Amino acid sequence: MGQVKPPLVVSYSTAGDATARRIANHLDAQLWLKSEGNLQDGKALVQSAFSAGRSIIGVCAAGILMRFIAPLLDDKQTEPAVLAVSPDGSQTVPLLGGHHGANHLASELSRLLGGNAAITTASDNELGVSLDEPPTGYVVANPEAAKPAMAELLAGEKINLIGEAPWLEQSGLVAFEAAVNVVVDHLCQNSDVLHIVPQKLVVGIGCERHCPADHVIELVENTLAANNISPLAIAVIASIDLKSDEAALNAVANHFRVPLRTFTAEELKQEASRVPNPSTVVLSEVGTPSVAEASAINAGKLLVEKQKTGKATCAIGVSATPIDVESFGTPAGALYLVGLGPGTNKLRTPVADMALRRTTDWVGYGLYLDLAADAKTDQTEHRFALGEEELRVRHALELAGKGKQVALICSGDANIFAMGALIYELLAATGERAISDAANRVAIETCPGISAFQAAAAKSGALIGHDFCCISLSDLLTPREDILKRLDAAAAGDFVTAFYNPRSMRRTDLIEIAKQKFLEHRPDSTPVVIASNLGRPAENVRVVTLADFNPEEIDMLTIVMFGSSQSKSFTRGSGETVAFTPRGYAKKAAKLDQAS
Template structure:
């Protein structure tokens, strides 16, 4: 997970910037008085985000002390001196803090100061094996570590070069028994190397429970530990198969993909080839061929009614990220009106973890502060369909892509077009691979929400939104919707109210609503929301000057029940009551 780098003074900024470059982390400047830190740090800690404070250790301790509990779930927390000379892991030493502190110290030319007993003697604790190894029985590690610190040696069964590299003594007759094996753990301290690949195939639409049960059975019958699974592997045509994705989620491993051509390369090594399968998908086997990609076949194909499964084994732990391909992801990200504070946590997380950003240039500029090496794909304002098509095809190639929209992607933005193209046939159709990508939406705050919030609560009761742009919607339909909204007494937000070419629809809208609303009906005029030049005003409907409105403006017209008043600070507030006064009066 991307670390959060916390600073409180400008003197720490240079070191924080270097750490951000080294770790891919994001700098949070809390200010000398710690503005916001009391809320920010506990939230990051609860979300298990690594925290690196370029500050005194005591500041972090005081802010996080009330939230300390289960040491097994705490994230790394590290204090770094402002000059970068001292790096102290405070929490989560065996959850990555010690190694992170060591790496930071090397890069900054400083000194790491881990205080855990194991790390003062050995470079890695027994309870923090390197990637590719899983400790099967953590409860045995503490006593084993104590024995080693008191001079005992390890009797190792299996292969784990990292133990010797960490400085542990290995002798044939050692008193601390450690086993490294794909087999299920016994009583000794056991590490499971992630060397197994479960190759799987299935009929389309099979129940996920059947697929999970088959793999569980195959593992159990062969005495294999689920923790040794590095990935589930299958043919790329099944990337969107619900059952196989459910199997991967159940065993907490990735789903990795191979093309029919790649699987067919293993045809001569398959003990159970099928010409029926070859005729259907272009390879004589899926489950066995995918499993063999690990290195060799350990367990040949097993079948249930609609699922096949085989197990392959590699001589060393497998880096799943470099094994086969991955299902592409398209994240529909709404970034709000433009102000960083108005971004949702979900949107920020999606932007941080994706590899490619696609969007209109202005939208990409608005999230530049979150960029940590992502590849940008910039498109012009009118290139909506090429933009979406490009994002889908990028994801089809296994990329993790963010399609960035202002406001919310669902509201007058790109989300609907994504699904329109996924459904399209003929010349508008996207590639078959693009049709299988995962699509996830991350809602954002839309302009009508922000405008209402800036000026009170105009959308406190029923409301609707209408776009006045006739580029995609026939003018007659827009006029019909204006009549319906006015007649229905909805609070109404106008998107795209006016352009250089289209200047009269907003004036028509004003006249339509004046026919159904009192002239004093409150109207919000909001320009450039979330940007330095933001301007929000509340006026009367009959005072609306439509010539001052442009494409960066959103207009909200109240209902006949909406009210406006001036507060003591001089700000005009408008809101739409829901009827609580009537409820109170009826109760009397």
Template sequence: MTPPAIIVFADSGRDTAERIAAATGGNIRICGQGGEDALKLLPKLFTEGTPIIGICAAGILIRLLSPSLEDKLREPPVLAVSQDGFSVVPLLGGHRGANKLARQLAETLGGMAAVTTASDSKFLHSLDEPPDGWVLGTQAEAKPAMMALLLGAKIQLDGYAPWLEAAGYPLSSMGAVKVLITEQMLKVDRGIVYHPRTLVAGVGCERGAAAEEVINLITFALNSQNLSPRSLACIASLDLKGDEPALLEAAKHFGVPLRLFTAAQLSQERYRLTQPSAIVEAAVGTPSVSEAAALKAGPLVVNKLKSQRATCAIGRALRPIDVESFGHRPGLLHLVGIGPGEPISRTASAVAALEASSDWVGYGLYLDLIGDLRRSQEEHRFPLGEEEIRVRHALELAAEGRVVSLVCSGDAQIYAMASLAYELLDATGDRAVSEIARRVAIETHPGISAFQAASAAAGALIGHDFCCISLSDLLTPHDDILRRLEGAAAADFVTALYNPRSLRRTDLIEDTKRIFLAHRPPTTPVIIGSNLGRPEQSVRIVELSAFNPEEIDMLTIVIIGSSTSKAFPRASGQVAYTPRGYAKKAAADVG
């Protein structure tokens, strides 16, 4: 289930909200005075399918969400929890996880779940909401069967489903409601079919094979033994195939995860193989990929089949497979920009990535800035100056099948770690990362950079052409920086200066003032922004001639306006902007 949004309307409910967040991995959202607008937030979360837990009276949630109610088969779980945590009431999405979540929260909080759904008030599981590992054949089968059971009928069970009896359902060899547990595509009269997630499709393919070919081969393999795709627990392959588009698309098509094994792990199955290949072993270190991967589940129910560029075999386990402990997932590295530092400046994409990650890697200060989002994530802290070690560590963690966030302040692509991550993926020789690390998936989540935050706080100085230049000469030669400063000044760019001054390096910021005064009026506005997005934030505007380089440090960004930039006073203080030429356009239109 997607982590829930935990809505707090009063400080008295904050303790309960934090206990729920710790138990569910949910994200606390503050509404009301000084917080978000619940009238806008809750309908948005609801339509996005995000589970909602309100620490409030049930009526508040009903009034806020009633205009959004349309299809009960698609609505996410919505629960109301009393401020003391004693009463947990599932309001919507009972059969979509709300009832189950209510019972879990009641146990966590030491309270009571007020489950009112007829089936769930009598049985721990509704028939249309089986536990993980079993999938209902069709929804249409469940309702008449549930009605019969509520009227006193019993279940005639054929197969392994211990959860039925544990949930309180009466079983009898002469039961009127037939329940069949099978991997086969079958139906029963006056009953239900559940498909256990016991099948694994082991797949091997050439690099660049078409997704359609792999999907068709898996489908053919299943159909050859009348097996239901609903019984697929996962698609499994060699870890070197973790970035193979055809496998990722096939997993998406069948709605199952892709799970990976190392060559050594697959090679352990060599004595059970029926079709080993010396050519495959020479290429990847194991005599089989598809057959060996399928055998990790259990005996083969479909022997290895071949298409032009792919192979597939299907293995069967005796019991539903826990895919979280079956092989490992493809590695995923999130490159996350957290903005200037304040929570309100984070993008929704960045927050979602951080919350979904198992590991956070970053400079200690940046990890502290996102501490409010941390639940069970493991932190990997690094000091300044160890950038390559930090990024390499993140890539190799992802290669182990973890979901990793490499945390950067501002935007990950602007003087941060994104480019270094790709540089290491492209590196050879001593700087090269492992072959598995080279194949991890990478997703970038842009953040608000310091120059954007500073300009926004002081007006709109970057309203026309601009550039960014770092004055750090640790990685860029001193003369190259001077050449770029001369070019930016001569081209009349608004220029943002990153890393403007350090204890060791004081001359470049002084050279910058000299260079720009040669190309700009002395009254040109300059923004000086320090500790952006933090409680001690300071943003002020001075004229270029009055700009004092000695006041600048590494926690400051400087933005020098162009020759057309202007500043003027407002009630809130001085502001600066750069016009784009609309005045000339307006004059031309009038003329």
């Protein structure tokens, strides 16, 4: 249960733009208009939103949306709401997720637009409720029992409700000792009655560092079984913040498909008077006399006291109502190291795009944030100037340490001449340069991007078809003497070589020196790829020879690639000059011919 993302509203014709804007304003949703983009961008956006579980409202023909998302259809129990709205707003059709919010949303939009909600689900049309779509905080334990129960209700029967279900009680369908039995509680039920489980339980866990995940999972499962508690009733796993990076606790949360939330030692210590089994040993070690029970009792009251093994403890707390997970404790923070690629979203990797959309905060150089604007919904931006690399990385780590889901945005690939190494440098730092303990515990996920040398090679042929290397010519962080050594090694080693940061206003001679050194080991005809503003409107990619290469034409928005002695170039019939580096297949073919 992560952060709830706003819906996506798309319009594929100017005739529907006004309706789309009205819907987006009403729902506070993200809006995309074909009049401001192109169809492929709109398709990618819809597919990304669907994969992220966001509701989608298309002001367009139903077939357009269905064709876009058809390859992604998998499990109707988890798919988000998808609706098609006619451009004039007269018809709203739930296409998918009728019992996951689409029917309710269709009714809401029909009222907004003064149109008709074409709801085809009988239970919603005739009864106003559906037993297989309980509100947030409730889960149907046996969905297969919902369909026959709904059939009985449609035939005129009433519900014999055992437990509390406010939305059913308000429907007028509940009657004492009626024919349709519905049980609402957190216990395991062995009967065939429809069982709806309220997610009111918090499992508090304490464990020693590096405790095996299987050990903790077994402890929790045994505790649930001993108390006849349904695992579906768990809303959250909770512990002390010192354990937010504990692999076992994250494994438990993943096992039960619920989030992990943490509390500080001081927050847990405030519950000391309410826990039945405080420990002086735990108090001396972590600053609170209880972890498992104090974490669990934050739900409201303790349901199951501390159960323990030699390596872990667990307790279960219960709330009077389903747990509001978003306001319970602090989420485990995560830092996504996102590489945007050259700049255009067409060259952005899906994993990077997904990270941009699911995070709460974006951190980066202002230009990079602007390049990612098409993926922005409600994220908070933290903009930094060029040259403030360590400041932005520290800020990103500390934000994640506070429970935020943070994207640290870089161009190209974040691990190639970018922020990746600096993140781990700071994680390993000690003394005055060290980051906070909370920041050191955040999860790190690298989302690779397409680096400039890859994009440049792709745009100009296949220059990196054989061994290659990359060298930055910036001497701001690398001593000039080291750069010169690397130039000598790359030239003598006959590598195809990509030069990053080739020439600045202050530093003009290193690219000139590179040309001189490589001419000592390469023929004059060696192809050179010059690629400027990759992925941007001013993109310019061309192939020249090493002899004709003019370093004075190069700036910091350009990447330069020198071929090896084996690299070749030629002009195609279209007039395009391309460069490539043979890998040796011609020699292999010749040997095979000789052998035959």
